Amino acid sequence: MTHSALTPTTAEEMRDVLAYAAAEELPVEILGQGSKRALGRPVQAAHVLDLSRLSGVEVYEPAELVLTAKAGTPMAEIEALVAGAGQELSFEPMDFGPLLGEAAGKGTLGGLIGANLAGPRRIKAGAARDHILGLDAVSGRGEIFRSGGRVVKNVTGYDLPRALTGAYGTLAVSTLITLKVNPRAETSASLALNGLSDAAAVAAMCAAMGSSAEVSAAAHLPEGICQRLGVAGEDRPGPVTLLRLEGFGPSVEYRFANLARRLAEFGPAERIGDAASKALWQAVRDVIPFAGSRNPVWRVSVPPASGAELMQRLRSMMPVEGFYDWSGGLLWLQMLDGEVHDVPLRAAIADHGGGHATLIRASAATRAAVPVFQPQPAPLAALSRRLKAQFDPKGILNPGRMVADA
Amino acid sequence: MVGIAMPAPDRGVLARRDEIVAALKAIVPGEGVIDALTEMRPYETDALTAYRQMPLVVVLPETVDQVSRILRYCYENEVKVVPRGAGTSLSGGALPLADGVLMSMMKFNRILDIDFPNRAVIAQPGVTNLGITRAVEHEGFYYAPDPSSQIACSIGGNIAENSGGVHCLKYGLTTNNVLGLEMVLITGEVIRLGGKHMEAEGYDLLALMTGSEGLLGVVTEVTVRILQKPETARAALVGFPTSEDGGRCVADIIAAGIIPGGMEMMDGPAIQAAEDYVNAGYPRDAEALLIVELDGPEAEVDFLLARVEEIARANRAGYLRVSTSEEERLVFWAGRKSAFPAVGRISPDYLCMDGTIPRRELPRVLAGMRELSVKHGLRCANVFHAGDGNLHPLILYDANKPGELEAAEAFGADILRLCVAVGGVLTGEHGVGIEKRDLMPEMFSEDDLKQQQRVKCAFDDKHLLNPGKVFPVLHRCADLGMMHVHKGQLAFPDIPRF
Numbered sequence: 001m002t003h004s005a006l007t008p009t010t011a012e013e014m015r016d017v018l019a020y021a022a023a024e025e026l027p028v029e030i031l032g033q034g035s036k037r038a039l040g041r042p043v044q045a046a047h048v049l050d051l052s053r054l055s056g057v058e059v060y061e062p063a064e065l066v067l068t069a070k071a072g073t074p075m076a077e078i079e080a081l082v083a084g085a086g087q088e089l090s091f092e093p094m095d096f097g098p099l100l101g102e103a104a105g106k107g108t109l110g111g112l113i114g115a116n117l118a119g120p121r122r123i124k125a126g127a128a129r130d131h132i133l134g135l136d137a138v139s140g141r142g143e144i145f146r147s148g149g150r151v152v153k154n155v156t157g158y159d160l161p162r163a164l165t166g167a168y169g170t171l172a173v174s175t176l177i178t179l180k181v182n183p184r185a186e187t188s189a190s191l192a193l194n195g196l197s198d199a200a201a202v203a204a205m206c207a208a209m210g211s212s213a214e215v216s217a218a219a220h221l222p223e224g225i226c227q228r229l230g231v232a233g234e235d236r237p238g239p240v241t242l243l244r245l246e247g248f249g250p251s252v253e254y255r256f257a258n259l260a261r262r263l264a265e266f267g268p269a270e271r272i273g274d275a276a277s278k279a280l281w282q283a284v285r286d287v288i289p290f291a292g293s294r295n296p297v298w299r300v301s302v303p304p305a306s307g308a309e310l311m312q313r314l315r316s317m318m319p320v321e322g323f324y325d326w327s328g329g330l331l332w333l334q335m336l337d338g339e340v341h342d343v344p345l346r347a348a349i350a351d352h353g354g355g356h357a358t359l360i361r362a363s364a365a366t367r368a369a370v371p372v373f374q375p376q377p378a379p380l381a382a383l384s385r386r387l388k389a390q391f392d393p394k395g396i397l398n399p400g401r402m403v404a405d406a
Numbered sequence: 407m408v409g410i411a412m413p414a415p416d417r418g419v420l421a422r423r424d425e426i427v428a429a430l431k432a433i434v435p436g437e438g439v440i441d442a443l444t445e446m447r448p449y450e451t452d453a454l455t456a457y458r459q460m461p462l463v464v465v466l467p468e469t470v471d472q473v474s475r476i477l478r479y480c481y482e483n484e485v486k487v488v489p490r491g492a493g494t495s496l497s498g499g500a501l502p503l504a505d506g507v508l509m510s511m512m513k514f515n516r517i518l519d520i521d522f523p524n525r526a527v528i529a530q531p532g533v534t535n536l537g538i539t540r541a542v543e544h545e546g547f548y549y550a551p552d553p554s555s556q557i558a559c560s561i562g563g564n565i566a567e568n569s570g571g572v573h574c575l576k577y578g579l580t581t582n583n584v585l586g587l588e589m590v591l592i593t594g595e596v597i598r599l600g601g602k603h604m605e606a607e608g609y610d611l612l613a614l615m616t617g618s619e620g621l622l623g624v625v626t627e628v629t630v631r632i633l634q635k636p637e638t639a640r641a642a643l644v645g646f647p648t649s650e651d652g653g654r655c656v657a658d659i660i661a662a663g664i665i666p667g668g669m670e671m672m673d674g675p676a677i678q679a680a681e682d683y684v685n686a687g688y689p690r691d692a693e694a695l696l697i698v699e700l701d702g703p704e705a706e707v708d709f710l711l712a713r714v715e716e717i718a719r720a721n722r723a724g725y726l727r728v729s730t731s732e733e734e735r736l737v738f739w740a741g742r743k744s745a746f747p748a749v750g751r752i753s754p755d756y757l758c759m760d761g762t763i764p765r766r767e768l769p770r771v772l773a774g775m776r777e778l779s780v781k782h783g784l785r786c787a788n789v790f791h792a793g794d795g796n797l798h799p800l801i802l803y804d805a806n807k808p809g810e811l812e813a814a815e816a817f818g819a820d821i822l823r824l825c826v827a828v829g830g831v832l833t834g835e836h837g838v839g840i841e842k843r844d845l846m847p848e849m850f851s852e853d854d855l856k857q858q859q860r861v862k863c864a865f866d867d868k869h870l871l872n873p874g875k876v877f878p879v880l881h882r883c884a885d886l887g888m889m890h891v892h893k894g895q896l897a898f899p900d901i902p903r904f
Contacts (some may be wrong), residue, residue: 130582144853150764154833157876163611251702328600379596
């Protein structure tokens with residue numbers, strides 16, 4: 001469907017492009033490096049708005065904990081830059097590449113904001129929405145607007161930067177984004193408990209997250225899945241329950257000892273050191289156990305404590321395997337028969353404390369036919385449509401990416 | 407009222423007062439409708455007491471259904487509504503309108519669910535901020551955002567203002583700690599956003615509602631995340647010969663990868679006032695006093711305090727004390743926490759401003775404030791959240807002296823302009839309200855403000871919720887909806903500017 005690519009180099013060029021597209025009612029697909037192009041519903045658009053030439057870090061001030069960069073800046077560039085100053089994006093954004101059949105390490109700042117990326121540190125550090133401070137953007141009206149600021153504390157006006165985070169480019173196209181950065185933990189370690197049932201694992205994770213050990217991630221990997229991640233050994237056939245501790249060296253040691261004592265009833269604690277722990281959590285973050293297949297993958301967000309019950313119910317209903325990124329309240333599911341099972345899945349979630357399911361991986365035809373994002377009650381859907389109309393009255397920005405009619 | 411004008415009351419609505427009161431009484435029976443002048447008096451202002459206005463009528467609903475019916479009635483009859491929590495807003499966010507219904511949410515005062523396994527609490531909006539912590543502290547939990555008014559302010563008001571406090575640097579503002587809410591639109595429709603799960607689905611309306619100052623909807627239920635209380639907290643009290651030294655110390659602490667639980671600074675006049683008031687043992691000869699609190703596991707706190715001491719010494723700290731007991735830690739804070747009443751003792755009145763700046767600009771802004779103090783002929787004391795650059799200059803004046811309130815407001819406006827000029831913002835935590843409304847163009851262009859008001863139109867197309875707050879110009883939604891505006895021309899010169 002794509003006819004041509006438009007590659008603005010400045011916010012003003014972007015404004016002109018979108019003003020023209022609005023006047024002519026020509027839909028555009030917004031694209032960075034395309035690493036998440038297969039996420040969401042397929043976009044039908046005459047033109048591609050390519051942000052690759054809108055790239056570069058404008059300001060990085062480690063002592064202020066802020067970074068401002070153009071939307072098309074590769075995340076790899078940003079991550080290397082902040083790592084050089086001992087800092088990181090503390091919400092550890094996931095890399096969708098491997099799961100969606102793309103290379104790892106791609107993606108841009110604009111894509112990070114559009115998809116509201118997060119990682120296993122979700123409960124403690126939040127998601128991209130919790131770290132965006134300000135942005136410049138162009139609306140579907142072809143108007144440049146600025147919102148937020150470059151300081152970490154700001155309540156001036158509506159929080160448009162957060163509202164645009166996770167909007168998949170359907171409200172406005174960012175040109176310049178300011179993010180909060182944080183010091184990177186000096187070291188980390190993971191506490192592993194072996195052989196727990198799902199229910200026991202949830203009890204252990206509840207106890208750990210409710211303790212003062214400042215656990216920064218919790219996951220439970222059933223048997224087959226931890227084997228694929230290489231965490232299962234001969235002495236440890238799986239499943240494995242993992243709890244991550246991060247911080248200054250003496251603090252991690254002290255908290256590890258405390259946590260091991262607190263969880264003694266769940267069995268002996270094994271210690272996974274800094275390097276192995278990092279690799280493991282990156283694999284959990286990027287859903288590596290489900291990479292390399294074409295089976296449908298769902299991300300299910302639920303109140304954490306209801307995860308095990310829901311998983312058990314789903315196993316009785318459909319051929320499914322899954323693991324818990326528990327601290328983020330996420331169940332990652334892979335449908336083993338190639339079917340999406342959206343209706344029974346969403347019904348089961350509604351029965352188990354509520355939450356929502358997002359279809360992350362499926363063929364374009366499936367993603368066009370099945371609601372990718374959780375369907376909303378009518379008044380909420382109507383409000384969302386009114387909001388879209390205020391930003392993009394002609395419906396030119398990524399039409400259909402989130403819902404079929406907008 | 408001085409300085410800031412409000413939209414002219416609608417005479418037609420004023421004339422229909424009896425009819426409106428009767429309609430509200432049909433929805434909320436008994437004492438839930440207050441229409442006698444003397445009984446409405448407590449509602450005529452919030453904590454920005456320089457501004458007062460009697461509302462048309464006060465209504466105190468008790469159920470979501472009543473809120474819904476009140477709003478639907480107001481929508482159908484084009485009556486304005488000002489939602490109000492505990493009335494502790496410092497920016498005039500809950501200032502009533504002469505032709506508007508004041509809707510107090512303080513009868514929504516119950517905690518509905520405490521869920522320790524999911525670390526979440528569901529509360530009605532009239533529950534106080536501290537009330538949430540009180541309900542969960544027996545299990546070692548607390549609710550992190552801690553505005554100074556936390557004993558009185560309501561969680562619903564915290565949502566409206568996106569409130570913060572001393573702990574924000576490490577634990578985030580309200581927006582980072584709210585998981586979900588139930589709200590009623592001006593049309594009476596009830597909507598739920600988020601919940602006990604982490605990710606909100608669809609557009610992040612929860613983010614828009616948080617900090618929207620009562621302009622988008624009325625919150626009827628809130629789900630917040632609670633955290634395990636840190637094992638321990640200890641504070642260091644550090645005095646510096648200049649504010650530059652103090653500012654550099656703050657930057658160096660953060661550059662060392664340390665994010666304190668709280669990091670607060672006071673300038674010379676604030677130190678003197680606080681010391682006179684509580685005798686906390688503050689060094690009177692210091693030009694800047696820093697309180698650095700580290701919280702977390704004991705081993706970590708001890709380890710980091712040693713690092714903070716090293717950094718402070720390297721930045722010419724002339725005074726340094728580390729708390730050795732919980733009592734001593736609280737004494738350190740006593741002066742800072744009572745800085746406002748302490749300043750109230752040395753001046754009949756004061757105006758508390760609220761701007762945020764990039765931390766590195768601190769010396770420049772403090773010097774600028776000294777110059778402005780001379781220009782406006784008023785004294786100024788400074789207490790601020792040093793960790794996140796959120797300033798609270800206290801401008802001292804005497805309301806009984808003609809012209810001093812106006813001078814204080816002009817001084818305050820100049821300070822906020824300076825904050826914006828150095829790359830900061832107009833408000834860090836108190837909100838825009840009416841106080842900073844007319845300064846919005848200092849920070850935002852006409853297009854920026856129009857796009858924000860278009861958001862308002864999606865929620866409230868008749869501009870009935872809390873109009874006159876936040877935005878200096880009231881556009882009609884129909885005008886905002888038009889496209890192809892000519893560049894450089896004011897599109898609608900006939901629109902009323904207050």
